[in-house]
Amino acid sequence: MSTNVEPYEPLSEKRRKELTKSLSKEVLMDSLQKMWKTRAFEEKAEELYMLGKIHGTMHLSIGMEASAVGSILPLRQEDLIISTHRGHGHCIAKGADLKLMMAEFLGKECGYCRGRGGSMHIADVDGGNLGANGVVAGGIPMAVGVGLGLKLQKTDKVIICFFGDGAANEGAFHEALNMAAIYDLPVVFVCENNQYGMSGSFKKMFRIPRISDRASGYGIPGITVDGNDLLAVYDAVNVAIDRARNERIPTLVENVTYRWRGHSKSDANRYRTKEEIEEWKTKDPITRFANWLVEAKVITSDEAEQIRKSAYAEIDAAAEFAEGCAEPALETIEEGVYA
């Protein structure tokens, strides 16, 4: 194993079967499709970047799709998420319109943020995605505020706060988790431990075997799961969401996963080996889930292939739509600085 995260309990075969049974075929197929859409979206975004149609940078989550889709699966439509700079999967899993999302990547007026935010700041406020964030751990204190707002409004909505392993070493993490705990807020903290900040590895930057161990420092439950196993992620986050919704106890869930691509477009992968990357590719979360659905006879292999193909086709259509959208008009440049 190339990870130094202490081994965690894999999902038992019995539990895997129970979970599969508890979810409808439609939901299971939708989850597989959302993972494929994320993969296809990011591959397309990468292609458009290479063609110079997308500028700036982007942070791809290829290899991490189960963490995003599995975490968001137990949420209700009206629940909220707050995302990260590596947030395309969160956005898609929460139900974003791929056309508007792609238009945002291309900086177009019809994009989610009118082309003002781009990949790193994409938000779908009406859809409950309160935004990706260009600052590591930037979303964590805000998630506490959202939780506070939800509590004061006496709703039973919850929020998932996504962040990475690097963010767990920011001071913001400490202040926010403590506040969520002492105020009994309906927040689920999902740490996507992909084992690298930019180049700083989990192995070098932590002296604890698991990030979820930090939960005990705030008096809240913590759990580490296989972040490349959609059902394991779903199982842990589902429990955490119930706890947040019904008991107002926050949870720290750690999804151990791996990003196949570099941190951003400038990354030459000098800090890890090709072998390590190849090893993790054999744990592809999408293939694993698709194979399981076929094995469990939820879908046929033809259906699995159909889901993959339709996801790629949908992304092609989204890109075509986005390219046809207008650029923001220059006279609107200062709109939206103030309300």
Next chain:
Amino acid sequence: MSGREITYLEAIREALRQEMQRDERVFLIGEDIGVYGGAFGVTLGLMQEFGEDRVIDSPISELGIAGAITGAALTGMRPVGEIMFMDFITLASEQLVNQAAKIRFMFGGKATVPLVMRAPMGSGTGAAEQHSQSLENWFVHVPGIKVVAPSTPAEAKGLLIESIRDDNPVLFLEGKLLYKTKGEVPEEPYTIPLGKADIKRDGRDLTIITYSIMVKRALEAADQLAQEGIDVEVIDLRTLKPLDKETIIASVKKTGKVLILHEAAKTGGFGGELAGVISESEAFDYLDAPIVRLAGRDMPIPYNRTLEYHTVPQVENIVETARKLARREV
């Protein structure tokens, strides 16, 4: 006017209380603001009146407070945060500068962040280097935030109510030495628009442009100068952003001489911006003398009483500088 006199501090408390009574979305969060009543006593009694859910004692987590009000504002609440001393806003600025100020624009105008962060600023209490700063210009420099700095009890109340009702992040800066000053304050709730300066004293010889504690000192200086036959106009900006350029320009065109006055360190302070605004306006042609800035020395606020006193402008410094300017001796 009712004729009722209360302090600046009481006026701020009254604004908070009346807005909390009017709008259940308004809540307060900060360090020791509950039973303790806040380090300066601004929120004293409010927890007893509104409960622990609406007057929330926070851990000593300034970044957490800033995040809490930003996130809560995103859910439609109207939170008012308190930073105990403005110096500690350094610890909260990531959420204010990178998140609260940017969200609306960054999300294409599709989110609103109606929050207020209150903070006391300034020296004169012997609290020395880390509890005496005036850092307002850092935030003036961040598009997306409004910056308010009232000088009287009545304006503190009206501007705070307006700030709470405003749909943008507002940094509300309270003059520490003003807390105990008294003035007439109407009992009923009222608002004063942001971005509107107030001419505190009409004059024809020179214009002093200032805000917060320095308004009080400028008015005292103006009274002394009047005895020498120098007629000073004092403009209280009240809000630094948005800035009431119109009032500034009109006054400079009238007097032809400008003294810009603030407590914050001179270099990189708001005075430079004001000088710039005047220089690029039509008022430039009306200037009879160079624009003069009188501001805090470029140094930390020292502990020693005498040294502290001489670090920032006092009435006698204002009198002297204004006199020279009026006589065209600069």
